[in-house]
Amino acid sequence: MDLLCNAYSNASDYDEEPPKRHRVCTLPKRHLHFASPPSLLDHQIPGRYVSKRQRTLMAQTPAPPPPQPLPLPSPFTLSGSLSDADIPHNILSLLKCKANGHQRPNLMSEKLSATLQGHTKAVNAIHWSPTHAHLLASAGMDHMVCIWNVWSKNQKKACVLNFHNAAVKDVKWSKQGHFLLSCGYDCTSRLIDVEKGVESQVLREDQIVGVMKFHPDNSNLFLSGGSKGHIKLWDVRTGKAVHNYNRNLGPILDVEFIMDGKEFISSSDVAQSNISENAIIVWDVLRQVPLSNQVFTMILLNQVYAEAFTCPCVRRHPFDSAFVAQSNGNYVAIFTTTPPYRLNKYKRYESHRVSGFPIKCNFSLDGKKLASGSSDGSIYLYDYQSAKVVKKIKAHDEACIDVAFHPVIPNVIASCSWDGSILVFE
Template identity: 50%
Template sequence: MDLLYNAYADTSDQEEDGGVGEYMPRRPLPAPKKPRSEAYAPPQSPAPTVPLLPQDSGRYIPNRERAVLAAAASTAPAPTHLARPSSSAGFTSPGLGRYISKRERAVLAAATAASINSVPAPPNHPPPSTAVTSPVGSISHSDLPSDILTLLKCQKKVVAGKSRTPAKLSVSLNGHSSAVNCIQWSISHGHLLASAGMDGTVNVWNVWNRNQQKARVLRYHNAAVKDVRWSSDGLSLLSCGYDCSSRLVDVETGLETQMFKEDQTVEVVRFHPDNPNLFLSGGSNGSLKLWDIRVGTVVKEYLKGLGPILDVEFSSDGENFISSSDTSKSRISENSIIIWDVTRQIPLSNQVYTEAYTCTCVRYHPSDCCFIAQSNGNYIAIISARSPFKLDKYKRYENHGVWGFPIKCNFSLDGQQIASGSSDGCIYFYNYRSSELLRKVKAFEQACIDVAFHPSIPNVIASCSWTGEVSVFG
C-alpha cells in the first residue's frame, strides 16, 4: 500500500507542479466542510413562546416559526417592502440582518399575505353628487293668509265674462341670479309656483307664505334650465335644459327620481294631458320624442328635418300636438308650425303659418277649437285647430314687442283674455274675441318673458323677467 501511495503521490505532485521532477511532500487536504442543512440557523437566544395561530392550527409549528409568523403579522409590512424571494438558498430580510431559510420565507410570505388580505377594504361609497337640493322653506299651505286659503280650498272657477285684468303687484319673488325662462303654477297645489332659470336652478315658491316664500332650490341641471312643468298630481316637477337632459324631481323630498338623456339641448317638455306617464320633449336638433316615464325610454319619435324646436303644446284630448320650430337656417317657413298626429307620428299639416317669422310660443284655447302663436313679427296670430288649420288673417293681437326674446303668451282660465309678455317689461292683456288691448301693466324694467294665469284663483297672474325677477299680480 505504501508503494502504491508513493507512486500515485509522485505522479500527482508532478502534475500539480507543472512536471517538475523533484519530489515535493504532499500538502494535507483541508477537511471537508460539513454541509449546512436548510434548517440550520446560527444559535441565538430562545424566542418567546407564541400561541399557535388560527390559520395554522392544523399542524405543529416550532417556536422559531411561530416567532417569525407573529412578528410578520404584527408588523404587517406593505407588499412593496418585502424583497421578492430569489432562487438562491436564502436572503437577508430587511431589518433582521440574518439568513432566512426557504421554510421560514414561505411562512413569512403566507403570514404577510394573510395580514394584507385581512385589512378591511374601504367602504364602497357612491361618488358625491354635484347636485344640490336646498329645502329652504315649507311647501305646506298652513302659513297662508286666510283669504288665499279659502280661495284655494273652494277651487273657485271663473265665470265667463266676469274676469278682470289684474293690475296690482301682489308678491315679488327674488331668487334667480339670471333670466327666468319659464314659470308654471301647480294645478293641484295652487299656492306653489315653479320657475326655471338661466342660472341652472329650478325654484319652487310658496307664493303667499308669511315666513319663507322660497320653498325649494333644485340644482340638478349642469347648465341653464329652459322649461319646467308640474305633473298632474302636483307631486313632481319635470325640467329640461342645456345639459341635454330632462329631469324628474320629487317636490316633497327634493330628490331627483329620473333623468332622461338626449343628444341635443332640450328646449321644451310637456306632459300628456291624459296619460301622466308620457311626456313630449323637443330639442335643438329638431327632434321630437315621446317618453314613457315607467320604462325611461322613447316610445315614439317625430322626424321631419326641422330646425330647433321652440315650443310644443298638446290638444286637450291628447290626440294631436303642435310644434313650433326655428326655420331661419332652412328658409322653409311652411315648417315653422306643424300639427302632428300623436299615434301615427305623421304631420297633419305643415302649411299652417307661412309668414317669414318664427313663433316662440303656441297655446291651445281652453274651449274653442283654435290656438294662438306668438310671432317674432311682434304680434300674436290665431289659427284654427281644425283641418285645414287656416290662419285668421283678419285678427291679430298686436301692440307688444318680441324683438328676438323668447316671449310667451297665455289664455286666462275662462279663455276670454290673452296675456303676453313684452320686450318693454310690460304685460299686455287682450280681449280674445275682439283682439282689443284691455290693459298694459308695467311689471319689470327689462323684458317680461313668460306669463301664467292662476289655475283656480281668478284675476291672479304670475310673470318673470329677463333679469331674474318673478312677480305675481292680482
C-alpha cells in the same frame, strides 16, 4: 496624520455628535444665516452625517394626510316650507275653491302682490302647480329651478333644485302631486319628486332640450323638443322614448297638445331651417296598441303657417277650437284647430314687442283674455274676441319672458323677466 484622518472619517453611527472635523463649514460666512434645521438639511446635502437619534425621529414622523375632496353642494336645498299652513286665510279659502275658472267673475289683475327674488340670471319659464296651487316653479339661466310658496307669511322661496348642470329652459308641474319636470342645456329632462327632494328619472338626449309638455290625459307621457329639431314622446315609468318625430326641422321652440291629446302642434326655428312652411306643423298621434303599452305612431297632417317668422310660443284656447302663435313679427296669430287649420288673416293681437326674445303668451281660465309678455318689460292683456288691449301692466325693467294665469284664482297672474325677477299680480 492620514491614518488619524481615516479613523475619524469612519466614526460609528452610535456617536451622538459628528466629529469636529466635519463641523467645519466651507461656505462663505454670509451664507450661514440660511442654515436649515438638521432634519431638513440632511435631505438636501448628500453624504451628510445623520445620527441614530435623528434617524429614529425622522422614521416616527407621520406622513401628511391626503387632501380631502371638497364637499359637493346639495342638489336640493329646502329654505322654506312647501305647506300651505301659513298662508292667509282669505287666500287659502280661494285656493281650496274648486269652481271652474269660466264660472268666476271676470276680474282683472291690477296690483302687485309679491316680488320673488332668488335667481341670479334670466328666468326662462314659470308654471303654477295644478294640484298645490300656492306653489310656483321657475326655471333660470343660473342652472336653478326654484319653488315659491307665493303667499307664505315667512320664507317665500320654499326650495331650490340644482340637479341641472347648465341653464334650465323649461319647467312643468305634473298633475300627480309634487312631481316636477324640467329640461335644459345639459341635454336632459329630469323628473323630480319635490316633496322628497330626489330625482325620479333622468332622460338624456343628444340635443339641448328646450321645451316639454305633459300629455293632458296621461301624466306618465310628455313631449320634448330640442335644438336638433327632434321631438320625442317619453314614458316616465320606463325612462324611454316611445316615439320620435323627425322631419329635418330647425330647433323646436314649443309644443302643444290639442284635440284632447290626439294631436299636437310644434313650432320650429325657421331662421335656421330656412323653410318657412316648417314654422308650425300639426301632428296626428294615433294609438296603435292598448294604452298600457304607450306606443303611438305619427302622421304628418299639415303645415299651417307660411310666413317667414319664428314663433317662440303656441297655446291652445281652453274652450274654442283655436290656438294662437306668438310671432317674431311682433304679433300673436290665431288659427283653427280643425282641418285645414286656417290662419285668421283678419285678426291678430299686436301692441307688444317681441324683438327676438322667447316671449310667451297664455290664456286666462275663462278664455276671455290673452296675456303676453313683451320686450319692453310689460304685460299686455288682450280681449280674446276683439283682439284689443284691455290693460297694460308695466312689470319689469327688462324683457318680460313668460306670463302664467293662476289655475284657480282668475285674477292672479305671474310673470318672469330677463332680469331674473318674478312678480305676481292680483
